[in-house]
Amino acid sequence: MSSATHGATPYYFVPGPSSHPVMAAIGLFFVILGASQWINGASWGAWSLAFGMVFWLVTLFRWFRDAVNESEGGMYGRKIDLSYRWSMSWFIFSEVMFFGAFFTALWWARAHSVPALGSLDNALLWPDFKAVWPSLAAGVTASPADIIEPFTTMGPFWLPTINTALLLSSGVTLTIAHHALRENQRGRTIAFMWMTVLLGTTFLFVQGYEYFHAYSELNLKLTSGVFGSTFYMLTGFHGFHVLVGMLMLLFITLRLQKGHFTADNHFGFEGAAWYWHFVDVVWLGLYVLVYWL
Structure with a gap:
C-alpha cells in the first residue's frame, strides 16, 4: 500500500x-x-x-x-489500511492453526500413540515391539509387521543448522530494510531486500538438497512410518510457505524499485514482513522439535 x-x-x-x-x-x-x-x-x-x-x-x-x-x-485511506492489517492478522492466525495441527500430530504420536502401542494391552499382538521414538528400523516402533524399510533419521547437522542460520539472517536483513524504508533510504532498503530474497532462495535450494540426501542416502521417505510422514509434512509445508514468502518479498522489492511505498505508508511491505517473520518462528519450532528431539 x-x-x-x-x-x-x-x-x-x-x-x-x-x-x-x-x-x-x-x-x-x-x-x-x-x-x-x-x-x-x-x-x-x-x-x-x-x-x-x-x-x-x-x-x-x-x-x-x-x-x-x-x-x-x-x-486507499485509513479504513482500507486497517482492513488490510486485520485481514493479514487473521490470515497469519489461520496459518498458526494450520501448523499447530501438524505440531500437535507430532506431539501426539510421540507422547501417546507410540507409548500406547508398547503398553501391556498390545504385548500379545506385538511381543517384540519397542516403543521408542523415533523408529530407526523395521519392526522396532513404527512397523511391528515389518512393512516399513529401515531408515535413518535426519539430525540437526549440518543442513538444518545451515538453513536455520539462513532464515535468521534473512529476518535480520528484512528488519534492516524496514528501518531503512522508514528513514526514507530507498537504496539501502532495496539492497537489503535483495539480500533477504537471496537468503530465502538459498534456503529452498538447501532444503531441496536435504530431501535428496534423505531419500537417496538415509532411505527416509514419506512412507517411513509416522516419523517420515510428520517430518515431510512439517518441513514440506514450511518449505512451501518459504517459497510463497520469498515471492512476496520479491514482488515488494520490484515495487520498491518502481518507486512504490513511502516512509509513512507501506503496509504492503509490512504485511510481507509479518508473514516472513512468522515463517522464521515456525522454522525455529521445527528445528528444535523435529531435528533435535
Whole structure:
C-alpha cells in the first residue's frame, strides 16, 4: 500500500464490480478437477491441472495489479489500511492453526500413540515391539509387521543448522530494510531486500538438497512410518510457505524499485514482513522439535 495521493483520498474505498473472484474460482475448479482425476489415473487430469493453474495465476496477477494501481492512485485511506492489517492478522492466525495441527500430530504420536502401542494391552499382538521414538528400523516402533524399510533419521547437522542460520539472517536483513524504508533510504532498503530474497532462495535450494540426501542416502521417505510422514509434512509445508514468502518479498522489492511505498505508508511491505517473520518462528519450532528431539 502506498500513500501516493492524486486528489482527495476517500474515507472508505468501494471498488467497482469485478470479474476477478469468479475467474479465480473457475481456475481453482479446474485445478481441483484435474488433480483429483490425475491421481486416479486419468491422463487428461494433468492438462486440466496445468490449465487451471495458469488461469488462476493470470487472474491473481490482474487482480493484484488492479489493487496496486488503486493504491498508487491514492484510493486507499485509513479504513482500507486497517482492513488490510486485520485481514493479514487473521490470515497469519489461520496459518498458526494450520501448523499447530501438524505440531500437535507430532506431539501426539510421540507422547501417546507410540507409548500406547508398547503398553501391556498390545504385548500379545506385538511381543517384540519397542516403543521408542523415533523408529530407526523395521519392526522396532513404527512397523511391528515389518512393512516399513529401515531408515535413518535426519539430525540437526549440518543442513538444518545451515538453513536455520539462513532464515535468521534473512529476518535480520528484512528488519534492516524496514528501518531503512522508514528513514526514507530507498537504496539501502532495496539492497537489503535483495539480500533477504537471496537468503530465502538459498534456503529452498538447501532444503531441496536435504530431501535428496534423505531419500537417496538415509532411505527416509514419506512412507517411513509416522516419523517420515510428520517430518515431510512439517518441513514440506514450511518449505512451501518459504517459497510463497520469498515471492512476496520479491514482488515488494520490484515495487520498491518502481518507486512504490513511502516512509509513512507501506503496509504492503509490512504485511510481507509479518508473514516472513512468522515463517522464521515456525522454522525455529521445527528445528528444535523435529531435528533435535
